[in-house]
Amino acid sequence: MSQTHPDYRLSxxxxxxxxxxHIFREVAAEFEKPVLMFSGGKDxxxxxxxxxxxxxxxxxxxxxxxIDTGLDFPEVLVTRDNWxxxxxxxxxxxxxxxxxxxxxxxxxxxxxxxxxxxxxxLNAIEENGFTAAFGGGRRDEEKARAKERVYSHRDEFGQxxxxxxxxxxxxxxxxRLHAGEHMRIFPISxxxxxxxxxxxxxxxxxxxxxxxxxxxxxxxxxxxLMSETPLNPLRAGEVAEERTVRFRTCxxxxxxxxxxxxxxxxxxxxxxxxxxxxxxRGATRGDDRFSEAAMEDRKKEGYF
Amino acid sequence: xxxxxxxxxxxxxxxxxxxAGSVDDGKSTLIGRLLLDSKSIFEDQLEAVxxxxxxxxxxxxxxxxxxxxxxxEREQGITIDVAYRYxxxxxxxxxxxxxxxxxxxTRNMVTGASTADLGLVLxxxxxxxxxxxxxxxxxxxxxxxxxxxxxxxxxxxxxFSQEVYDKIHxxxxxxxxxxxxxxxxxxxxxxxAGDNVVNRSENxxxxxxxxxxxxxxxxxxxxxxxxxxxxxxxxxxxxxxSDEHHDYRGYGGMxxxxxxxxxxxxxxxxxxxxxxxxxxxxxxxxxTEAFPPxxxxxxxxxxxxxxxxxxxxxxxxxxxxxxxIDAMICWMADxxxxxxxxxxxxxxxRSARTLVKDIQYRLDVxxxxxxxxxxxxxxxxxxxxxxxxxVPLLCDPYSKNRTTGSFILIDEATGITVGxxxxxSGA
Numbered sequence: 001m002s003q004t005h006p007d008y009r010l011s012x013x014x015x016x017x018x019x020x021x022h023i024f025r026e027v028a029a030e031f032e033k034p035v036l037m038f039s040g041g042k043d044x045x046x047x048x049x050x051x052x053x054x055x056x057x058x059x060x061x062x063x064x065x066x067i068d069t070g071l072d073f074p075e076v077l078v079t080r081d082n083w084x085x086x087x088x089x090x091x092x093x094x095x096x097x098x099x100x101x102x103x104x105x106x107x108x109x110x111x112x113x114x115x116x117x118x119x120x121x122l123n124a125i126e127e128n129g130f131t132a133a134f135g136g137g138r139r140d141e142e143k144a145r146a147k148e149r150v151y152s153h154r155d156e157f158g159q160x161x162x163x164x165x166x167x168x169x170x171x172x173x174x175x176r177l178h179a180g181e182h183m184r185i186f187p188i189s190x191x192x193x194x195x196x197x198x199x200x201x202x203x204x205x206x207x208x209x210x211x212x213x214x215x216x217x218x219x220x221x222x223x224x225l226m227s228e229t230p231l232n233p234l235r236a237g238e239v240a241e242e243r244t245v246r247f248r249t250c251x252x253x254x255x256x257x258x259x260x261x262x263x264x265x266x267x268x269x270x271x272x273x274x275x276x277x278x279x280x281r282g283a284t285r286g287d288d289r290f291s292e293a294a295m296e297d298r299k300k301e302g303y304f
Numbered sequence: 305x306x307x308x309x310x311x312x313x314x315x316x317x318x319x320x321x322x323x324a325g326s327v328d329d330g331k332s333t334l335i336g337r338l339l340l341d342s343k344s345i346f347e348d349q350l351e352a353v354x355x356x357x358x359x360x361x362x363x364x365x366x367x368x369x370x371x372x373x374x375x376x377e378r379e380q381g382i383t384i385d386v387a388y389r390y391x392x393x394x395x396x397x398x399x400x401x402x403x404x405x406x407x408x409x410t411r412n413m414v415t416g417a418s419t420a421d422l423g424l425v426l427x428x429x430x431x432x433x434x435x436x437x438x439x440x441x442x443x444x445x446x447x448x449x450x451x452x453x454x455x456x457x458x459x460x461x462x463x464f465s466q467e468v469y470d471k472i473h474x475x476x477x478x479x480x481x482x483x484x485x486x487x488x489x490x491x492x493x494x495x496x497a498g499d500n501v502v503n504r505s506e507n508x509x510x511x512x513x514x515x516x517x518x519x520x521x522x523x524x525x526x527x528x529x530x531x532x533x534x535x536x537x538x539x540x541x542x543x544x545x546s547d548e549h550h551d552y553r554g555y556g557g558m559x560x561x562x563x564x565x566x567x568x569x570x571x572x573x574x575x576x577x578x579x580x581x582x583x584x585x586x587x588x589x590x591x592t593e594a595f596p597p598x599x600x601x602x603x604x605x606x607x608x609x610x611x612x613x614x615x616x617x618x619x620x621x622x623x624x625x626x627x628x629i630d631a632m633i634c635w636m637a638d639x640x641x642x643x644x645x646x647x648x649x650x651x652x653x654r655s656a657r658t659l660v661k662d663i664q665y666r667l668d669v670x671x672x673x674x675x676x677x678x679x680x681x682x683x684x685x686x687x688x689x690x691x692x693x694x695v696p697l698l699c700d701p702y703s704k705n706r707t708t709g710s711f712i713l714i715d716e717a718t719g720i721t722v723g724x725x726x727x728x729s730g731a
Contacts, residue, residue, distance in 0.1 A: 011315045012314075012316050025539045029540045172710065172712045174720075192390050195397075
């Protein structure tokens with residue numbers, strides 16, 4: 001046996017963990033076919049860890065799903081597989097290339113793969129009959145997300161209507177659905193970037209090595225440092241050089257920038273995050289930079 | 305529990321607080337000030353807000369743009385929905401539920417207050433108490449938010465006058481005697497200039513109380529939880545069905561009240577069967593006690609029939625199952641609530657159907673007047689209602705336990721949450 005709590009105080013991280021576990025159990029009890037959207041990034045790893053705790057010693061009672069953009073960091077896919085194998089959960093991969101081949105989404109040469117994830121995701125949810133999809137979105141990430149519910153209702157077209165959101169009171173979640181609709185569930189809504197790092201540090205869990213400082217050949221584009229890769233050819237005037245960098249988020253390799261950093265341990269990352277001057281999305285995510293309402297617009301369409 | 309780490313914020317405690325008000329009260333300025341002074345606003349967020357303010361031709365940076373996240377809110381220049389904001393100081397992590405102030409958004413205020421430990425009501429020192437500030441206090445009191453701060457803002461515009469502050473303080477204290485407000489702090493501030501927000505004001509040496517930030521950092525919230533009356537709504541039955549854990553059967557849930565320990569005698573409701581706690585698990589560790597708001601898995605010594613929607617309590621201290629519910633309801637749908645209406649109800653982990661037997665009165669949230677003539681509740685109205693449920697609810701008065709005393713009402717056709725309920729008593 002372990003632990004005693006002087007005056008029955010629960011630290012804020014333990015409170016967040018308890019709230020998230022509550023959400024996982026609620027969804028598992030009330031929805032017919034949940035799925036956890038697992039990118040292999042840090043937020044989805046924290047989600048998977050919380051799901052592991054919620055049902056232990058039983059296995060997680062739902063599969064995990066990854067949207068394969070064809071542009072994922074190889075290191076992230078390795079970490080994804082390690083987690084899936086250790087927990088013995090079923091992995092569903094929905095591939096954008098397959099979706100294009102099957103005519104589910106159209107590659108017009110102008111739309112980013114990030115944008116095409118939405119059609120691929122909605123199709124995978126429909127094909128598999130998933131009624132609830134856990135996502136790792138946090139309210140501190142972006143201001144459209146700040147108004148998102150924990151249970152976020154999506155209509156039969158997968159769309160989010162911010163004006164029609166259900167009031168969410170106490171810890172009472174309303175999971176009612178009509179046929180064809182589904183719910184997005186955000187169990188780490190109340191976590192901040194710092195909380196996620198604190199938790200990864202406390203739990204000592206595996207995350208992709210690209211979050212830690214490493215040498216990488218990078219080039220500057222739109223004020224961001226991008227990886228040199230055949231998937232993202234250099235444009236005229238761009239020059240690649242080796243720098244000491246790390247990634248703050250793991251998205252599509254052609255859109256996700258890195259930052260110069262020597263942080264090679266979790267405490268060093270936490271120290272860096274604590275004094276960071278830019279949000280993680282503003283700093284390194286090309287997909288959020290298009291307009292003030294970029295995230296709101298993508299979310300309405302059915303994005304993560 | 306895992307060991308403590310070197311982390312900065314992991315071991316801090318948390319305060320959830322709700323603010324209500326309109327731009328005119330300086331609410332957004334105040335939140336902006338708290339975020340700025342605790343260094344919780346990032347440069348890219350501030351730059352975006354500055355750029356938008358310039359492009360709209362404002363004379364100053366409109367910090368409301370930080371919180372008004374939806375396009376329609378920015379277009380209309382008002383807060384419509386509840387926005388959640390996060391910041392931390394070395395002492396605490398804070399979650400702000402930022403809600404609109406207008407009467408037509410009462411339901412959003414109720415939503416924000418439902419999870420708050422503390423409510424922050426703003427008044428403009430020049431205007432004193434208004435209908436809106438009274439309404440906010442009434443809602444916070446109805447939702448049993450245990451701590452209330454009345455921030456008397458814009459003190460700079462009344463020459464930092466003690467007389468003005470004393471008058472508002474006295475007026476509010478008189479009004480508050482009609483409400484349930486266990487802890488009240490009245491703080492004179494200037495959100496714009498920063499007086500008494502984070503730093504003590506040099507302009508109000510007559511005020512000896514805490515600054516707003518000092519109060520938020522130090523207000524004692526741990527004792528707000530009920531550590532006496534054991535309430536454990538069973539949420540999920542954990543059955544591994546694996547060779548390794550063949551006989552494991554645990555009941556997952558979040559502790560809603562009291563302290564549970566291995567060896568404790570318990571009763572399972574509504575069946576009334578008794579047993580003892582064999583063990584309490586938190587992931588792969590057995591723990592010696594569980595208390596609110598921990599999510600744990602409880603194992604019992606006897607193989608009794610327990611499923612989701614049941615509640616574990618103590619034999620001498622258990623809620624009385626009841627199908628007749630007397631409650632205050634905040635109605636949230638366009639179409640009014642009427643007697644004989646049938647709705648779905650969710651209370652703790654239990655779902656049922658309910659019939660509206662009677663609407664006793666509508667509460668005027670501005671004056672506390674009880675209107676017994678009206679026999680329906682419109683959108684954003686609050687009233688006392690009698691319900692009959694299809695199955696017994698295992699409930700406590702909301703004044704005793706905010707988890708086992710609350711419920712939501714759901715429209716069975718649309719699936720939308722249409723009401724929030726606070727139980728007065730089982731009839």
